Amino acid sequence: MTSQTLSLMHIQPTIRHFTQMLSQVLRLEVEIVDHRLLRVAGSGPYRSRIGHPSDNTRLLQYVIDNKQEKAVIHSQHDPICQGCGQYGNCGELAFLGLPVMHGERCLGVISLAAINAEQQQRLQDNITVFSDYVRHIASLLIANLTKNPTANDGMDVLFTTLINSMDQGILVLDEHGIMTFANQNALTLLNARWETLANTPITIRPLVASKDFANGNAQHVIAFAAQQEVVIGQHHNGNNRQLFLFAFHQSERPAPINETDSEPRIGQFIGNAPAVQALKQHIARFADSPSSIMITGESGSGKEVLARSIHQVGRRSMHPFIAINCAAIPEHLLESELFGYVKGAFTGAAPNGKAGLIQSAHLGTLFLDEIGDMPLTLQAKLLRVLETREVMPLGASKPVAVDIRIISATHQNLTRAIEEGNFREDLYYRLKVIPVEIPPLRERTADIELLVHHFLNLHTRRIGSTYPGVSREVMALLRDYRWPGNVRELSNLVEYLVNIVPDGEVIDPTLLPPHFHRATPSPLPTVETVTATTLAVPPSLKQLEHQRIIEALGRGVSKAQLAQELEISVATLYRKIKKIRAT
Structure with missing residues (x-):
C-alpha cells in the first residue's frame, strides 16, 4: 500500500x-x-x-x-x-x-x-x-x-x-477480573511473573474505601493467587474492561500487606541499612531471654518501638507489655505507680488498693523509658525486685512474686551519672545485662526512603487521604539533613506533608520547611560563571532563562513567585534548576 x-x-x-x-x-x-x-x-x-x-x-x-x-x-x-x-x-x-x-x-x-x-x-x-x-x-x-x-x-x-512502551505500570483486566495485559513495569511493581498473572482472577480494591479517589492516585490492594500487594495508582472501569494505572511517582514497590522476609521480622522497627540489619540479627538471638535489656540511643531514635518489637518476637508476646516513662511521672507518684499499694496505705489511696505496673507486667515485659531519671530511692527498690523477683506494694506486709523481663532505655550517659552519684552502679549492671544501641538516623540515611514510605502508608491510612508521591529532589534533601530529632522528627514531618499536599499530587521541595533547604549541596553557578562561558556567542533563550533563574534565586525570590513570573509550574522550575546544577 x-x-x-x-x-x-x-x-x-x-x-x-x-x-x-x-x-x-x-x-x-x-x-x-x-x-x-x-x-x-x-x-x-x-x-x-x-x-x-x-x-x-x-x-x-x-x-x-x-x-x-x-x-x-x-x-x-x-x-x-x-x-x-x-x-x-x-x-x-x-x-x-x-x-x-x-x-x-x-x-x-x-x-x-x-x-x-x-x-x-x-x-x-x-x-x-x-x-x-x-x-x-x-x-x-x-x-x-x-x-x-x-x-x-x-x-x-x-x-x-503502547502498554509496553509506557513508563507507568499498566494492568488490563476483562469484565471477569482476568488479567489480559500487563507491561513489565507492572510485573516488577507487583513482584510477579506473567506466567503467574495470566488467566488468573485478580481483585483490586482501594485501601481506604470511604473516599472517592476517581481523580487521583490512591493506595490499592491487588490480590492474586496467594499474594497481596499494596500499590499506588488509579483504577478505571468501562467498556467491559478494567484498567489500573500505576502512579508515575511510585519509585519503588510498597511493602506487601503480609511480609515474609528471610530476615527476622523485628516488629515495626523499619530499616535495611547494614547497622540495622546487624541489630535485627543480634536481637533475634536473645528475644526469648528473660535477661534485662538496656537500649541506648538519641531521643527520637525509636527506643520504645524497638522495645515493643523485642517483646513481639519473643515468647512473652502473648502477655502484657507495660511501658512507663520515668521522666514523665512526678517523683511522689512514681513509687505507687510502679509498686502499687494496698488498702489504706496512705491518705487518698483507692479503697481497694491498686496493683502496680510491675505486677501488671507479670509474665510479660516492663519497659522503663528514661531510666536515668528514676530517683535514687526507687532505684534501690527496683534493684531488689530484680534480685528477688518479688515486689512489695506500699503498705503491704508480704511481697508478691512476679515473673517479668525488664527492658530499660535512656539517651543519657549513665556512666557519668554514676560518677556524679545520680545513678546506682549495681542497678546499672543489673539492667545492662544485654546492651543494645540504636544508631541515629543520620548514620543510616539509606533507610530514609524506606521510612518515608512507611510513614506515608501509616499517616495516609490513618487520615484517609490519597497516597502522595515524593520527588527525587525531596528525597535528596531529606538524606542531606542531619535529623536531630531522628525517626520521630521524620514521622512528624511526613504527617505534616500528608496534611498539606493536594490529593494525589507529588511532594516537592516547596512544601518542605525552610531549614531543609539550607542543607542543599551543589550550589547554583553564579551569573558571572554563566556569562563568562557565553561571551563568545550571543546567549540563547534557554541561557537567558537560566541567567534569570540564577539571578532571581540569588535575590532570594521564592520558587513559587519565580515560577509564576516565568509562567511555568513549580515542578518545571525545579527540573530546570536541576539541569542548571548539572552543567
Missing part, C-alpha cells in the same frame, strides 16, 4: 481503544482526525460523530497544512482561535496537536484538549513531556498502519506495544 492510499480509518478500531487509554493516562481529552479532518476517534465530548468532520477545524487544519506541532495554552489569546467562528464557544481552553507523518505526507492529527481549568494547568505543566509522548505514539501508529493496514482487532499489536 502506497503512502497515498494509507488512511488512519483503516485501523479505526485500534485507534479507538488507544484513544480511550491515552485519555485516561494523561487525564486530558483526546481527538484523532485523518487528513480530511474526519474524526477517527475521540474521548469525552469528542467520542461522538466518528467519521464526520471535526468541529475544531482551524487548529487541526493548521497542523495538517504546516505539518508541525501546534500548542495553545490559553485559547483566548491565540490569533488562530481569535479568528475562529466558534471563538469563545468551542469549550477548549488549551490544545496540543501533533501531525501523524508518513514520509512527507500528513495522515492526520493527534490532539490533546483541555476543557476545564484543571486539565489546562496539567497541559501547561507537562507540555514538553506530553508532546514527546504523543510524538512517540504517532510513530507507533504509522508502524502499525504500514505493517497491517487492514487490522480490525482493538487489542492488537499496537495496543500491546
Whole structure:
C-alpha cells in the first residue's frame, strides 16, 4: 500500500481503544482526525460523530497544512482561535496537536484538549513531556498502519506495544477480573511473573474505601493467587474492561500487606541499612531471654518501638507489655505507680488498693523509658525486685512474686551519672545485662526512603487521604539533613506533608520547611560563571532563562513567585534548576 492510499480509518478500531487509554493516562481529552479532518476517534465530548468532520477545524487544519506541532495554552489569546467562528464557544481552553507523518505526507492529527481549568494547568505543566509522548505514539501508529493496514482487532499489536512502551505500570483486566495485559513495569511493581498473572482472577480494591479517589492516585490492594500487594495508582472501569494505572511517582514497590522476609521480622522497627540489619540479627538471638535489656540511643531514635518489637518476637508476646516513662511521672507518684499499694496505705489511696505496673507486667515485659531519671530511692527498690523477683506494694506486709523481663532505655550517659552519684552502679549492671544501641538516623540515611514510605502508608491510612508521591529532589534533601530529632522528627514531618499536599499530587521541595533547604549541596553557578562561558556567542533563550533563574534565586525570590513570573509550574522550575546544577 502506497503512502497515498494509507488512511488512519483503516485501523479505526485500534485507534479507538488507544484513544480511550491515552485519555485516561494523561487525564486530558483526546481527538484523532485523518487528513480530511474526519474524526477517527475521540474521548469525552469528542467520542461522538466518528467519521464526520471535526468541529475544531482551524487548529487541526493548521497542523495538517504546516505539518508541525501546534500548542495553545490559553485559547483566548491565540490569533488562530481569535479568528475562529466558534471563538469563545468551542469549550477548549488549551490544545496540543501533533501531525501523524508518513514520509512527507500528513495522515492526520493527534490532539490533546483541555476543557476545564484543571486539565489546562496539567497541559501547561507537562507540555514538553506530553508532546514527546504523543510524538512517540504517532510513530507507533504509522508502524502499525504500514505493517497491517487492514487490522480490525482493538487489542492488537499496537495496543500491546503502547502498554509496553509506557513508563507507568499498566494492568488490563476483562469484565471477569482476568488479567489480559500487563507491561513489565507492572510485573516488577507487583513482584510477579506473567506466567503467574495470566488467566488468573485478580481483585483490586482501594485501601481506604470511604473516599472517592476517581481523580487521583490512591493506595490499592491487588490480590492474586496467594499474594497481596499494596500499590499506588488509579483504577478505571468501562467498556467491559478494567484498567489500573500505576502512579508515575511510585519509585519503588510498597511493602506487601503480609511480609515474609528471610530476615527476622523485628516488629515495626523499619530499616535495611547494614547497622540495622546487624541489630535485627543480634536481637533475634536473645528475644526469648528473660535477661534485662538496656537500649541506648538519641531521643527520637525509636527506643520504645524497638522495645515493643523485642517483646513481639519473643515468647512473652502473648502477655502484657507495660511501658512507663520515668521522666514523665512526678517523683511522689512514681513509687505507687510502679509498686502499687494496698488498702489504706496512705491518705487518698483507692479503697481497694491498686496493683502496680510491675505486677501488671507479670509474665510479660516492663519497659522503663528514661531510666536515668528514676530517683535514687526507687532505684534501690527496683534493684531488689530484680534480685528477688518479688515486689512489695506500699503498705503491704508480704511481697508478691512476679515473673517479668525488664527492658530499660535512656539517651543519657549513665556512666557519668554514676560518677556524679545520680545513678546506682549495681542497678546499672543489673539492667545492662544485654546492651543494645540504636544508631541515629543520620548514620543510616539509606533507610530514609524506606521510612518515608512507611510513614506515608501509616499517616495516609490513618487520615484517609490519597497516597502522595515524593520527588527525587525531596528525597535528596531529606538524606542531606542531619535529623536531630531522628525517626520521630521524620514521622512528624511526613504527617505534616500528608496534611498539606493536594490529593494525589507529588511532594516537592516547596512544601518542605525552610531549614531543609539550607542543607542543599551543589550550589547554583553564579551569573558571572554563566556569562563568562557565553561571551563568545550571543546567549540563547534557554541561557537567558537560566541567567534569570540564577539571578532571581540569588535575590532570594521564592520558587513559587519565580515560577509564576516565568509562567511555568513549580515542578518545571525545579527540573530546570536541576539541569542548571548539572552543567
